[in-house]
Amino acid sequence: MGQEEGFIGCWDVSREKVLEIQDLSKHFGGVKAVDNFSMEVFNGEIVGLIGPNGAGKTTLINVVTGFLTPDKGRVVFLGEDVTGLPPHKINSRGMARTFQLIKPFANLRVLDAIAVGALSKSRGKKEAYEKATEIVRLLGLKDPYRVCSTLTIVEEKLVELGRALATRPKLLLIDELAAGLRPHEIVDMRKIITAIRKEYDMSMVVVEHVMPLVMGISDRVVVMSSGAKIAEGTPEEIAKDPKVIAAYLGERRRV
Amino acid sequence: MDIDVRALLSRRINIAIIAGAVLLLLLPLILRHEYWIYVFTIGYYYAILALTWNIMAGYLRRVSFAHMALAAIGAYTSTLTIINFKIPLVLGMFLGMVVGALSSLFIGYLSLRLRGVYFTLSTLAFAEIFRIVVTVEYQYTRGSLGLEAPKLLGNILTYVPYYYVALAFLGAVTILTHLMLNSGLGLRVKAVGDSEEAAEALGINSARIKVFTFLYSSAIASLAGAFYGHLIGLVSPEICGFEQLALVIAMSVVGGLGTIPGPIIGALLIELLAEYLRGFGIYRYLILAALIIVTIRFFRQGIFGWVKKRVLLGVGM
Ligand SMILES: Nc1ncnc2c1ncn2[C@@H]1O[C@H](COP(=O)(O)OP(=O)(O)O)[C@@H](O)[C@H]1O
Ligand SMILES: [Mg+2]
Numbered sequence: 001m002g003q004e005e006g007f008i009g010c011w012d013v014s015r016e017k018v019l020e021i022q023d024l025s026k027h028f029g030g031v032k033a034v035d036n037f038s039m040e041v042f043n044g045e046i047v048g049l050i051g052p053n054g055a056g057k058t059t060l061i062n063v064v065t066g067f068l069t070p071d072k073g074r075v076v077f078l079g080e081d082v083t084g085l086p087p088h089k090i091n092s093r094g095m096a097r098t099f100q101l102i103k104p105f106a107n108l109r110v111l112d113a114i115a116v117g118a119l120s121k122s123r124g125k126k127e128a129y130e131k132a133t134e135i136v137r138l139l140g141l142k143d144p145y146r147v148c149s150t151l152t153i154v155e156e157k158l159v160e161l162g163r164a165l166a167t168r169p170k171l172l173l174i175d176e177l178a179a180g181l182r183p184h185e186i187v188d189m190r191k192i193i194t195a196i197r198k199e200y201d202m203s204m205v206v207v208e209h210v211m212p213l214v215m216g217i218s219d220r221v222v223v224m225s226s227g228a229k230i231a232e233g234t235p236e237e238i239a240k241d242p243k244v245i246a247a248y249l250g251e252r253r254r255v
Numbered sequence: 256m257d258i259d260v261r262a263l264l265s266r267r268i269n270i271a272i273i274a275g276a277v278l279l280l281l282l283p284l285i286l287r288h289e290y291w292i293y294v295f296t297i298g299y300y301y302a303i304l305a306l307t308w309n310i311m312a313g314y315l316r317r318v319s320f321a322h323m324a325l326a327a328i329g330a331y332t333s334t335l336t337i338i339n340f341k342i343p344l345v346l347g348m349f350l351g352m353v354v355g356a357l358s359s360l361f362i363g364y365l366s367l368r369l370r371g372v373y374f375t376l377s378t379l380a381f382a383e384i385f386r387i388v389v390t391v392e393y394q395y396t397r398g399s400l401g402l403e404a405p406k407l408l409g410n411i412l413t414y415v416p417y418y419y420v421a422l423a424f425l426g427a428v429t430i431l432t433h434l435m436l437n438s439g440l441g442l443r444v445k446a447v448g449d450s451e452e453a454a455e456a457l458g459i460n461s462a463r464i465k466v467f468t469f470l471y472s473s474a475i476a477s478l479a480g481a482f483y484g485h486l487i488g489l490v491s492p493e494i495c496g497f498e499q500l501a502l503v504i505a506m507s508v509v510g511g512l513g514t515i516p517g518p519i520i521g522a523l524l525i526e527l528l529a530e531y532l533r534g535f536g537i538y539r540y541l542i543l544a545a546l547i548i549v550t551i552r553f554f555r556q557g558i559f560g561w562v563k564k565r566v567l568l569g570v571g572m
Contacts, residue, residue, distance in 0.1 A: 065456065067452070067456075087456055088457075088461070091455070091457060091458035096456070096457070099452070099456070103450040103452050104450065105445070105446055105449040105453060107448075107449055108442075108445060108446065115442065116442055116443070116446040116454065116457055116459070117458075119439050119442065119443065119457075119458075119459070120458035120459065121458075125439040125442065128439065128442075163453075164456070166457075167457055
């Protein structure tokens with residue numbers, strides 16, 4: 001425990017851990033994309049995971065959700081070791097993700113795309129579409145019959161979020177939802193994430209490269225740099241942390 | 256497109272499909288000529304193959320070059336088992352379908368987990384190996400001379416009954432495929448076709464979906480191949496020749512990839528055109544190739560997509 005002890009003091013200690021990442025490493029040749037990284041997510045919590053470009057955030061998500069196998073370390077989800085399971089098995093256990101580089105179902109309509117997510121947790125197609133309709137309403141998507149290849153970036157990101165949500169996850173990992181969006185759109189996304197949190201009983205890891213989206217919604221922020229965790233705390237603590245500021249100095253100063 | 260337009264379009268499409276089906280049912284009464292009835296019967300065989308090839312290429316988005324080889328496997332299995340073991344014809348056809356299905360499972364397990372190109376190359380390799388083996392194993396298959404196959408309906412003098420059997424076969428495949436593609440399973444197939452990674456992330460076992468889709472498409476192709484052998488009375492390596500594959504691909508693309516009516520329309524039109532162009536010999540394939548290029552360049556959605564937009568909706572008229 002050590003380092004987390006003082007931190008956990010301000011949370012309900014009895015809360016169960018949803019996700020435990022233990023000493024995870026993933027190297028690409030000489031690049032240590034994820035390097036001995038550990039973190040945990042508690043039930044109902046929103047954790048912000050930030051770090052400069054190339055810090056290893058996407059690689060971490062890929063390893064945790066089964067898209068990559070780790071070189072070392074374990075991923076424990078809801079008390080079970082899920083390290084190395086294929087992505088669809090990890091999803092059916094209750095972990096969902098979105099992609100930083102969105103992977104749309106270009107030929108499906110919005111409603112279909114979201115229903116795809118609902119399929120495996122529904123008894124049939126009809127039930128899947130009912131759930132999808134509900135999510136379309138929650139996200140405020142205008143025309144659910146439009147084909148996904150005709151959507152704007154914001155709509156594409158919402159569909160990406162909606163279909164992950166439709167799998168009814170216990171834990172949702174959101175990779176750079178704000179990237180490519182304008183400030184007022186980021187504000188809308190923040191509202192939507194807050195709304196999702198109210199509607200569903202789940203934990204979230206919100207990955208961002210910059211702070212604005214993460215600041216307002218996270219209970220706790222973890223900072224990653226060069227594959228390792230360099231800081232952890234409340235959003236206010238993180239914003240002031242000199243180590244964090246130093247980590248971002250190499251690039252644009254937008255923390 | 257707003258909701259009214261969509262409802263109108265789907266109503267008009269349904270009317271057009273029903274009208275088309277009725278027309279095909281009455282066609283033998285209108286055509287009268289045995290020759291054209293025969294041409295249409297063969298057209299239905301191609302329609303089944305184009306339709307099932309398109310399930311792979313247009314929905315799962317994997318290009319198979321083994322489609323005609325699988326049809327030939329069905330044809331050879333059926334005829335060889337009937338000749339050698341004296342089993343009933345229908346059982347032979349069923350065995351043809353089973354052996355085709357098993358072959359597709361074999362190819363699928365080996366290569367569908369890999370990226371798309373490798374799957375396509377594997378199907379090409381499989382098809383070529385099969386064609387060479389069939390041609391070389393003279394004592395069983397009579398090589399490129401081909402085997403005489405028992406006729407499906409015995410020695411009757413008219414093709415009208417064959418016409419209706421083929422039409423019923425096509426109708427059954429069309430309805431089954433429509434139901435499949437509009438089920439939860441079909442939605443999974445389309446999702447994997449659009450993005451395998453996204454589908455996996457949403458809990459879909461993409462490997463299983465790919466193997467299933469290939470199995471579905473191949474089993475029907477094999478049954479169609481067996482039917483074709485017993486229709487024309489001859490089973491030869493020509494069934495899986497490259498021209499045949501090119502023809503089926505042209506039918507799917509020109510008719511409209513990723514639609515059900517498209518490949519059927521494409522198959523009938525191109526079969527009629529190919530008959531009409533028979534005098535040009537091998538050069539008719541040049542015309543067909545040009546047709547594919549024009550379609551890809553100017554009518555991405557194929558004939559069906561164009562008809563949907565221009566005729567049924569009246570856009571741009
Ligand atoms: N598939 C890959 N092959 C090789 N290097 C990779 C691969 N994916 C990521 N990397 C490298 O790993 C590091 C972390 O990348 P990434 O996880 O995308 O960071 P972030 O999401 O934090 O921007 C970068 O240096 C990147 O170039
Ligand atoms: Mg990233």
